[in-house]
Amino acid sequence: MTKYNPVTEEVLEALRAAVGEENVKVDAETLDRYKTDEETDPHYHHLPEVVVLPGSTEEVAAVMKIANKYLVPVTPRSAGTSVSCGAVPVCGGIVLLLERMDKIIELNADAMYMVVEAGARTVEIQQKANEAGLLYAGDPCSAESCLIGGNIATNAGGNKAVRYGTTRHQVYSIEVVTPTGEIVELGSRLKKCSTGYCLEQLVMGSEGTLGIITKATLKLLPLCPYKIDILAIFTDVNKAVDLVPNLIKAGLNPTSVEFMDNNFVRAASDYSEIRLPHYEDGSYVIVTVETFNEDELDMKMEQLDEICTASGATDVLEADERVWKVRRNCLEATRLLSKVSTSDDLVVPVDKIAVCIEHLTEVSKNYSFKLFTLAHAGDGNLHFQILKGEMSDEQWEDELQRFHAEAYAYVYSLGGRLSGEHGIGAKKLPAMETYTNPVEMEIMRSIKHAMDPNNILNPGKVFNA
Numbered sequence: 001m002t003k004y005n006p007v008t009e010e011v012l013e014a015l016r017a018a019v020g021e022e023n024v025k026v027d028a029e030t031l032d033r034y035k036t037d038e039e040t041d042p043h044y045h046h047l048p049e050v051v052v053l054p055g056s057t058e059e060v061a062a063v064m065k066i067a068n069k070y071l072v073p074v075t076p077r078s079a080g081t082s083v084s085c086g087a088v089p090v091c092g093g094i095v096l097l098l099e100r101m102d103k104i105i106e107l108n109a110d111a112m113y114m115v116v117e118a119g120a121r122t123v124e125i126q127q128k129a130n131e132a133g134l135l136y137a138g139d140p141c142s143a144e145s146c147l148i149g150g151n152i153a154t155n156a157g158g159n160k161a162v163r164y165g166t167t168r169h170q171v172y173s174i175e176v177v178t179p180t181g182e183i184v185e186l187g188s189r190l191k192k193c194s195t196g197y198c199l200e201q202l203v204m205g206s207e208g209t210l211g212i213i214t215k216a217t218l219k220l221l222p223l224c225p226y227k228i229d230i231l232a233i234f235t236d237v238n239k240a241v242d243l244v245p246n247l248i249k250a251g252l253n254p255t256s257v258e259f260m261d262n263n264f265v266r267a268a269s270d271y272s273e274i275r276l277p278h279y280e281d282g283s284y285v286i287v288t289v290e291t292f293n294e295d296e297l298d299m300k301m302e303q304l305d306e307i308c309t310a311s312g313a314t315d316v317l318e319a320d321e322r323v324w325k326v327r328r329n330c331l332e333a334t335r336l337l338s339k340v341s342t343s344d345d346l347v348v349p350v351d352k353i354a355v356c357i358e359h360l361t362e363v364s365k366n367y368s369f370k371l372f373t374l375a376h377a378g379d380g381n382l383h384f385q386i387l388k389g390e391m392s393d394e395q396w397e398d399e400l401q402r403f404h405a406e407a408y409a410y411v412y413s414l415g416g417r418l419s420g421e422h423g424i425g426a427k428k429l430p431a432m433e434t435y436t437n438p439v440e441m442e443i444m445r446s447i448k449h450a451m452d453p454n455n456i457l458n459p460g461k462v463f464n465a
């Protein structure tokens, strides 16, 4: 276990010299703001000793050199929308906030790429691409708040991953500050490359443990002009999830396949002040199909309608913006129902998503907490929101531990893994140590040690380094 040093006046002086006095914050209000990300359970909160806001890659590198010299841990942070305690400074030290580095540097519509700083907001990148008639296909549901550096660090998924893949598939190259403070460009703007190890893919998704992303060259795609959103409503939840494999097999190539159980339908509809059909008893599957040609869209719409009806949908409606608003508000909605809740993100092979949701919903009935289920169903990726309500702390801890043990063992028995998109962060670190093959774990530890010999960067995340 690394023994870190406290942030002394000498360290603060060095940081001020590196990034400017106004970008080094130690006031109580700022420190308090960065003790958590989206985590609501105070047991996971941890105060940093200083918050530093660099304005350039060189300044990030200078901070990392100081951190290594004085043995002070660094937690990189973008918008702090992590739901796995990824941005919580669990070992104290420095929170390194990337939000000042927010420029969109270049958009080349002919060559279809965009160069951005890590602090650029995801929604602005999407809008900028759309204005040029192009698509940036990364689309986490938190796109309005999160930053591209956070998305790359977590390999964020979201609504469009079933068609376009996750964030790592949208990136040509990244500029990275290594844990020891070197600056390097990893990857290149190439369609293919077999030139040594694929280090950019190693850093992407490493949750800020192997490097700080400071810049990225993103891939852009042609924007489909035709689009339809369908809401398929089921009063039998099992039929709703069984729809998913039928959709995928039909070759519709959907852009989104999102599932919401009735607990989420009711909570998010109330929160959004929207009433959609079967509010009381419906589970929803939202399907988006996009095409480059109107006839193809008509054909796919007919096909979609037939498949949904044959799968047992009670209603198949064209979905408008209200449906997506309800979907986007799911997480926020549960916050009103319980001060403390926990999000879980699990992934199984796509053909196992139906059986997995059915089984774990049944298992949850042996517990007294309330379970809400969402899924990026076309990716095999399910999210549970578990609400503490008025339960005592002891009962909450006990029930969560037992449910997680049952759920994780089951997911692994299906060939699944602990996270499909939210990452391991600090929250699932013990489970990561339990469920990962020891040889795989040892390879990860060796890589971390080689790149971060002082274990300075984001310690206490993903696994015990």
Ligand SMILES: Cc1cc2nc3c(=O)[nH]c(=O)nc-3n(C[C@H](O)[C@H](O)[C@H](O)COP(=O)(O)OP(=O)(O)OC[C@H]3O[C@@H](n4cnc5c(N)ncnc54)[C@H](O)[C@@H]3O)c2cc1C
Pocket: 037, 038, 075, 076, 077, 078, 079, 080, 081, 082, 083, 085, 086, 087, 098, 118, 139, 140, 141, 142, 145, 146, 147, 148, 149, 150, 151, 152, 153, 154, 155, 156, 157, 158, 159, 207, 208, 209, 211, 212, 213, 214, 331, 332, 421, 422, 425, 458, 461
């Ligand atoms: C309402 C809501 C909806 C969400 N929907 C989705 C979804 O659909 N799909 C999905 O994948 N996630 C989703 N999330 C989770 C979260 O938004 C994503 O993980 C997102 O990618 C985090 O981005 P951020 O900018 O907030 O990063 P942060 O939360 O600040 O950081 C996330 C992790 O990345 C590290 N990090 C941040 N910036 C950098 C950097 N520049 N270099 C290196 N490491 C860095 C941090 O240390 C931390 O470990 C959702 C969260 C909320 C609250």
